[in-house]
Each structure stands twice: as C-alpha cells, then as structure tokens.
Amino acid sequence: MKTMCALVFVIAIYNVQVERSVLQIAETTIMNHKTAGGEGEVELMIFSGRENPSWQLPEEQTEKVFAMLAALPKTTRKAPEGGLGYGGFRVRRSRAKSGLAEEFEIYRGIAFDGMNHFRDEQGKIEKFLLESGKANMSEEVYKIVERAVK
Numbered sequence: 001m002k003t004m005c006a007l008v009f010v011i012a013i014y015n016v017q018v019e020r021s022v023l024q025i026a027e028t029t030i031m032n033h034k035t036a037g038g039e040g041e042v043e044l045m046i047f048s049g050r051e052n053p054s055w056q057l058p059e060e061q062t063e064k065v066f067a068m069l070a071a072l073p074k075t076t077r078k079a080p081e082g083g084l085g086y087g088g089f090r091v092r093r094s095r096a097k098s099g100l101a102e103e104f105e106i107y108r109g110i111a112f113d114g115m116n117h118f119r120d121e122q123g124k125i126e127k128f129l130l131e132s133g134k135a136n137m138s139e140e141v142y143k144i145v146e147r148a149v150k
Contacts, residue, residue: 038062038093042129045087045105046141055136062093068125069104069111072118079110079117086148089129108148123149 040062043054057065079088088107104113106125111118120126126149134142 040065040091040093042133043090043092044129044133044137044141044145045090045107046085046145048084053133053137053141055133057091057093057132061132062091065091065125065128066093066102068120068128069106069113069118072111072120072125075110075117075119077110077117077119079105079107079112086145089126091129 039059040057041054042057043052045052088105090103090105092103102113104111106112106120106129109120109123109126111120111125130142130145130149137145
C-alpha cells in the first residue's frame with residue numbers, strides 16, 4: 001500500500017511539473033506573439049495574367065494596419081465575388097521572434113483573416129494600403145483602385 005501511495009505521489013508531482021512546463025511554453029509563445037513586431041508585405045490583387053504589385057510595409061505601418069483590423073467589428077457578411085480588375089489587398093507579416101505568420105485579405109470593405117470576417121464601413125484599411133503602395137504601381141492602376149475603394 002505504501003508503495004502504491006508513493007507511486008501516486010510521484011506521478012502527481014510529475015504531472016504538476018509537466019503542466020507548469022507546458023504553461024510556461026504557452027505563456028512565452030503568447031508574449032512573443034504580442035510583442036514581436038515585424039515588417040509586412042502588401043499585395044494588390046489586380047492582375048490575372050501577370051504579377052501583382054507588392055511592396056514592403058515598415059514595422060510601424062504594419063502594426064498600424066493590424067491594429068486597424070483588430071478594431072473592426074466582426075460580421076457574417078463575406079466579400080463580394082471579384083471579377084476582372086481590382087480584387088483587394090493581401091497583407092502578411094512575419095513575427096521574427098515567434099516564427100508566427102499572420103495574414104488577412106480585404107476587399108470592398110470586408111476583411112478576412114482566415115477565421116473571421118470584419119466590416120470596414122469606411123474603407124479605411126483599403127485606403128491606407130493604397131496610399132502605402134502608391135510608388136509601387138502605375139498611375140493608371142492607382143486610379144482604378146482609388147475609384148474602387150471610395
């Protein structure tokens with residue numbers, strides 16, 4: 001009986017230590033995810049037969065655009081089906097410390113992060129992204145997208 005109690009006690013201590021280790025790893029991962037910044041990349045989805053314009057966002061602008069996304073209300077609406085021409089923006093960021101990548105797409109005021117849809121009533125994110133990449137597209141492309149995001 002004493003051997004059985006000792007064994008149960010050892011197993012219980014081992015489980016507590018394993019739980020603590022798992023919790024510490026999870027906490028570290030979450031903290032790295034929250035605090036690790038990173039540059040972003042924006043892709044303007046507009047062409048079907050050639051490469052889409054893309055550009056880098058500095059860390060500050062990347063954090064801003066992801067904060068704008070986080071502030072949007074969730075919605076059940078999905079973005080309308082796109083045809084030829086403007087098809088939205090794709091934004092990616094890599095978090096160097098945690099190795100995590102984040103991405104979302106936004107089109108006609110609806111953002112999708114892979115799990116949830118968000119409503120950008122005033123089109124602030126698309127306008128912000130358009131301005132951030134003005135130097136990376138022709139004036140004609142800029143005007144087409146500018147008309148689409150108004």
